[in-house]
Amino acid sequence: MHPKVTNLSFHEPFAIDADFKLRLSPELYTAFEAAEAGGRVIMDYFRRGVQMRAKEVHETFNLVSDADVEAEQAIAKSILAAFP
Secondary structure (H helix, E strand, C coil), X not given: CCCCECCCCCCCCCCECHHHHHCCCHHHHHHXXXXXXXXXXXXXXXXXXXXXXXXXXXXXXXXXXXHHHHHHHHHHHHHHHHCC
């Protein structure tokens, strides 16, 4: 059974039917929650704008943004909360 998608907009994250998420394995449910947490961070930066910077001082080709770092942290926090 495919999830019911209620919103496909670049302005708001799409919503998956809550009943569908409750039928998932704990691991897959956690993956959905983690993806949504990271997505909220990315969407916030998408609205406000983002600055790119090099990961290391002497690099000019390996770019990262605060959005990347904060989204990764939100994803990790979500997963670690479910699976310490």
